[in-house]
Each structure stands twice: as C-alpha cells, then as structure tokens.
Amino acid sequence: MIHSHDPRMxxxxxxxxxxxxxxxxxxxxxxxxxxxxQKKEGAPxxxxxxxxxxxxxxAFLFAKEQYSRRFACTGLWVVPTAAITVTDYVGxxxxxxxxxxxxxxxxxxxxxxxxxxxxxxxxxxxxxxAAGEEDYDIFHxxxxxxxxxxxxxxRANSPAQALQxxxxxxxxxxxxxxxxxxxxxxxxxxxxxxxxxxxxxPDKKYRDAISYKVQDRIERxxxxxxxxxxx
Amino acid sequence: MNPTxxxxxxxxxxxxxxxxxxxxxxxxxxxxxxxxxxxSMAQDKxxxxxxxxxxxxxxxEAEPDTVAFTRNAPQxxxxxxxxxxxxxxxxxxxxxxLFDHAELLRFEALATSxxxxxxxxxxxxxxxxxxxxxxxxxxxxxxxxxxxxxxxRMQRSLDFTLPYALGIFEKTDAEAEIISSGLxxxxxxxxxxxxxxxxxxLAQTALEVPDVLALTPVMGGRYGQHTExxxxxxxxxxxxxxxxPTADW
Numbered sequence: 001m002i003h004s005h006d007p008r009m010x011x012x013x014x015x016x017x018x019x020x021x022x023x024x025x026x027x028x029x030x031x032x033x034x035x036x037x038q039k040k041e042g043a044p045x046x047x048x049x050x051x052x053x054x055x056x057x058x059a060f061l062f063a064k065e066q067y068s069r070r071f072a073c074t075g076l077w078v079v080p081t082a083a084i085t086v087t088d089y090v091g092x093x094x095x096x097x098x099x100x101x102x103x104x105x106x107x108x109x110x111x112x113x114x115x116x117x118x119x120x121x122x123x124x125x126x127x128x129x130a131a132g133e134e135d136y137d138i139f140h141x142x143x144x145x146x147x148x149x150x151x152x153x154x155r156a157n158s159p160a161q162a163l164q165x166x167x168x169x170x171x172x173x174x175x176x177x178x179x180x181x182x183x184x185x186x187x188x189x190x191x192x193x194x195x196x197x198x199x200x201x202p203d204k205k206y207r208d209a210i211s212y213k214v215q216d217r218i219e220r221x222x223x224x225x226x227x228x229x230x231x
Numbered sequence: 232m233n234p235t236x237x238x239x240x241x242x243x244x245x246x247x248x249x250x251x252x253x254x255x256x257x258x259x260x261x262x263x264x265x266x267x268x269x270x271s272m273a274q275d276k277x278x279x280x281x282x283x284x285x286x287x288x289x290x291x292e293a294e295p296d297t298v299a300f301t302r303n304a305p306q307x308x309x310x311x312x313x314x315x316x317x318x319x320x321x322x323x324x325x326x327x328x329l330f331d332h333a334e335l336l337r338f339e340a341l342a343t344s345x346x347x348x349x350x351x352x353x354x355x356x357x358x359x360x361x362x363x364x365x366x367x368x369x370x371x372x373x374x375x376x377x378x379x380x381x382x383x384r385m386q387r388s389l390d391f392t393l394p395y396a397l398g399i400f401e402k403t404d405a406e407a408e409i410i411s412s413g414l415x416x417x418x419x420x421x422x423x424x425x426x427x428x429x430x431x432x433l434a435q436t437a438l439e440v441p442d443v444l445a446l447t448p449v450m451g452g453r454y455g456q457h458t459e460x461x462x463x464x465x466x467x468x469x470x471x472x473x474x475x476p477t478a479d480w
Contacts, residue, residue: 007467008255030262051264057369062264064362065271196358197365204278 030054034084035063036139036150038075045077047139047148056080056188064197070207073198076190083186085159087179092143096176097167107164128155135184136162138169140176148180159183234405235346236290238414240308241403241453242337243283247299248461249313249330250276251468253323261320272327272363282352289348300469301476304461310452312395314461321381324374325388328367328432329396333425335360340421345413368432375436382437389438397422397448 002014030052036045048067053059059078068076088099133155139148151170156162162181170176190197205211221227232240253273260266284295292298312330317323338360341353374381400418410417426443433440451457 008259012259052262053264054373058373061366061369062268065268066264069267069271194358194361197362199358200355204274206278207274 032081033059033063033078034081035059035067036077036079036148037063037068037073039072041074043074045075045150050081051078060188060190068198068201070201070204072202074195077187079182079187084180084182085163087163089141089144089178092175092177094177095174096141096179097163097171100163100167101160103164107161125155131157133157136166136181137184137187138162138166139180139182140170140173141178141180142175144177148178153184154181232403232405234408234412234414235349236287236292237308237403237405238409239283239287239290239349241310243280243287243298244307244309245313245330245334245399246276246283247280248307248309248464249326250274250278250280251464252313252315252317253327255317256320256323268366269323269327272366275359275363279356282356286348286352296472297476300472302465304457304465305455307455307457307461307465308453309457309461310395310398310401311449311456311458312392312398312452314452314458314464315395316460319384319388321374321384321388322392324367324370325385325392326396327363328371329392329429330399331360331363331367332428332432333396333399333421335364336424336428337415337421340416340424344415349414371432372435375433375438385436386438389433390441393441393443394446395449397443397446398450398452400425401448401450401453403453 002009002016004010031054032050033053033056034050035048037048038045048063051059051062051066053062056078060076063076063078087096090096090099134157135153135155136159137153138151140151141148151166151173154162154165154169156165159181163179166179166181250273253269253276256266257270257273258266260269280299281295284292284298287298288295312326315322315326338353338356342350342357344350344353371385374385376382400422402418406417409415430440
C-alpha cells in the first residue's frame with residue numbers, strides 16, 4: 001500500500017501501483033461551458049475560461065469558485081461551449097469580420113433591415129421576434145493571447161446572420177482578431193440581487209500566494225543555518 | 232457559561248470542525264471543478280471560525296490558534312454531525328446540505344443579534360453562505376432526481392444524517408438567557424425555519440423525507456460529549472501546530 005505523509009492518503013488504502021484502468025469510452029466526461037466575469041459594475045463581461053459540468057446550474061457553481069474565488073467580481077455568465085459560433089482567427093493587423101463569407105444580395109438585404117439601435121424600438125423588436133429573430137451576445141478578441149470581451153447584443157435569425165449584423169453594428173471597432181456570437185437565451189447569468197456572493201472575496205488574502213511574506217524568513221533561515229542556493 | 236461565550240463557542244467550533252472535515256476532500260474530490268468548489272467552501276468555514284474565535288478573544292478568551300489547536304475533544308462544543316468522517320461523497324454532500332441550511336438561517340437571524348460585533352460578522356457572511364446553500368441545493372436537486380443509484384445513495388445518506396443534523400439544535404443551559412437578551416432567536420425557532428427550508432428543496436427530489444421531528448436527535452456535542460472520531464481529527468489538525476506552538480506563521 002502507498003504510505004504517504006498525508007494521513008488522508010493512508011486512509012484510502014491505495015495500492016502501490018494503480019490497477020490497470022479499463023479503457024474509457026468516448027464522451028464519458030461532462031460537456032463544457034464557457035464562463036465570463038465582470039470585475040466591477042459597468043465593466044464589460046470578459047471571458048475567463050471553461051468548466052466541465054452536466055448542466056448550466058452546476059457550471060455556474062463551478063465557474064464561481066474556479067474563476068471568481070480571488071478578486072472582486074460583480075457578475076458571472078456561463079454558456080455551453082457548443083452554443084458559441086466562432087469566426088476565423090486573424091492576425092493582429094487584420095480584422096476578423098473580413099473573414100466572414102460575402103453575403104448574397106438577399107442576405108445583404110435582410111441584414112440591412114437589422115436595427116443597429118438595439119433595444120430602442122419596442123414595436124420593431126416585437127415584430128422581429130415574431131418573425132423568428134433572437135438576441136445574440138457578441139464578444140470581441142482585440143489581440144491574440146488576451147480574453148474575449150462583451151461588446152453588446154444584436155438581433156438576428158441565425159448565428160451566421162448575427163455575425164453579419166455585428167459587423168455592421170460594431171464595424172467601427174478595431175482591432176478585432178476574433179468574434180464570438182451566442183444566443184442570449186443560452187446564457188445563465190447571475191442575478192443582481194445575488195451579487196453579495198462576492199462580498200467577502202477581496203478580503204480572502206490567504207488565497208493569494210503574494211500575501212504570504214516568507215522571503216525574509218527564508219533568507220534569515222539560510223543565514224542562520226549556513227545554507228545557500230548551492231546546497 | 233456566560234451566554235455570549237456559550238453561543239460563540241458553539242458557532243465557532245462547528246465551523247472549525249466541519250471546515251477541517253470538508254477540507255479532507257481537497258485533492259480527492261469527484262471532479263476537478265467540484266474539488267475546487269468544495270475546498271473553497273471548507274476554507275470559508277475555517278475563515279468563519281477565525282472571525283468567531285476573534286470575537287471570543289475580544290471577550291478575554293485565549294488566542295484563536297490556542298483555542299483551535301490546544302483543546303481536547305471534551306472541551307469542544309460542536310455538534311456531533313460535524314465531526315463524523317467524510318465517508319463517501321453522498322454523505323459529505325448531505326451533511327453540507329443539512330448543516331449549511333441551518334448555518335444560513337442562523338446567521339440571517341444573528342444579523343439582528345443584540346451583540347453587535349456578532350451581528351456585523353453575520354451580515355458580512357451573508358452572501359458567502361448564500362453561495363454555500365446554492366451549491367448544496369443544486370447538487371441535492373440534481374442527484375436526488377438522477378439515476379436509481381444516485382437516489383438510493385442520497386436517500387440512505389439522508390436517513391443516516393438527519394438524526395445527527397437535529398443535534399445542531401441541542402440547547403444549553405444558557406438558552407433561556409440567550410433568547411431573552413436578544414442574542415439569538417433560539418434553537419427551537421431555528422429548527423422550525425430549517426425544517427421548512429430543507430423540506431422545500433427535498434420536495435423537488437425523488438427523496439422521501441421521514442417525519443423529522445419524530446426522529447431521536449443525536450445530542451451531547453454541546454456539552455462536550457463526542458464520537459470517537461473527534462479526538463483523532465483534533466490530533467491530525469493540530470499536528471503541525473504542536474511541533475512548535477510558539478512559531479509565528
């Protein structure tokens with residue numbers, strides 16, 4: 001049996017070598033969700049990373065502790081990874097919307113009717129929903145290696161059209177090296193009234209390695225015992 | 232014992248012991264994300280105990296580390312529920328569900344305690360406890376409506392754990408004064424609110440809830456009577472501290 005300095009491990013009575021594991025079937029893991037957080041009120045939601053979860057409620061629980069356990073946070077969204085439509089990634093000097101397929105005349109006409117003043121006109125909005133259009137959340141990546149950031153919503157009848165509408169509505173924004181579009185209905189979002197779940201997070205300094213000021217003590221210990229880096 | 236000290240020791244000891252127990256899942260949780268979430272909540276509970284031991288310190292009791300790491304089992308005021316070994320994950324989740332509902336409601340009531348320092352701590356922790364209850368409810372609803380195996384395991388854990396959970400509400404000699412002085416609404420009142428609260432969630436599952444108030448509660452913890460599991464927990468928790476009690480961490 002494995003003997004560990006960790007008594008919890010000893011209590012498990014684990015064998016020295018792992019038993020030969022049976023091959024796992026494909027898809028025996030949970031699916032993934034993507035999480036976005038808001039650092040402070042009014043700030044855009046920013047992509048923080050994925051979690052594995054069986055459903056959105058559980059994804060939210062996981063994302064909360066995975067991605068907002070250290071710093072101030074005022075909001076959290078999760079959305080199934082599969083619900084996000086992604087454009088091509090382009091170079092830092094290019095514009096991701098240029099990678100969208102060119103529209104047919106008919107598509108161009110449909111996109112042109114999309115109202116860029118989103119949410120301003122209730123009657124137009126209702127007519128659009130009645131015609132099968134839906135809201136989409138749009139995220140831009142400004143630079144490779146950074147995180148996608150929420151830029152706003154558009155209304156469209158498909159993810160492909162949502163990207164075309166976003167190109168028209170957010171067309172003045174540069175740089176954009178990648179765009180995500182996801183149906184607004186597919187997101188699970190924290191309620192404003194539940195913002196207090198993050199009240200104490202900034203106080204938890206013990207979760208930050210930087211809060212443990214040990215370097216002085218290490219230096220002193222080395223001096224006292226005559227140890228050095230070379231030892 | 233002075234009613235304020237009596238109440239604080241019970242609260243703090245419950246938080247410390249359950250926080251330590253739940254931390255034993257760290258690195259061993261069912262999946263990575265759940266391991267992180269459960270460990271974070273365990274850490275929160277240790278944080279709660281520190282805040283409560285600090286209130287005791289301000290009232291003239293010993294330093295939090297001394298109180299946490301140098302007492303033996305008969306000097307602890309925690310209920311027996313929190314000291315039971317972590318068992319299988321179904322038990323740990325069920326204990327988390329039953330304890331954290333009581334904890335959330337207790338601190339909600341304490342937010343208006345006549346002892347203002349305690350009321351302040353209670354108000355501050357509100358959001359944190361809300362997440363803990365959300366976590367517990369989500370899993371209880373999910374597993375309580377999942378496969379036959381999940382439902383059977385959760386049912387068995389619920390039946391086993393409920394009598395221990397009733398021990399949370401064990402009263403001490405100070406109870407009458409705690410209520411009359413406005414420190415806290417009292418254990419009977421809390422138990423009523425708790426039963427209503429857990430019943431609402433359990434009603435959304437396939438689990439059968441027995442007549443809870445007809446069960447025989449597992450009492451004694453508030454008076455220092457503990458299971459054989461508490462002393463080994465204390466020895467393990469304090470192992471490093473006792474190597475050099477004067478060390479400054």
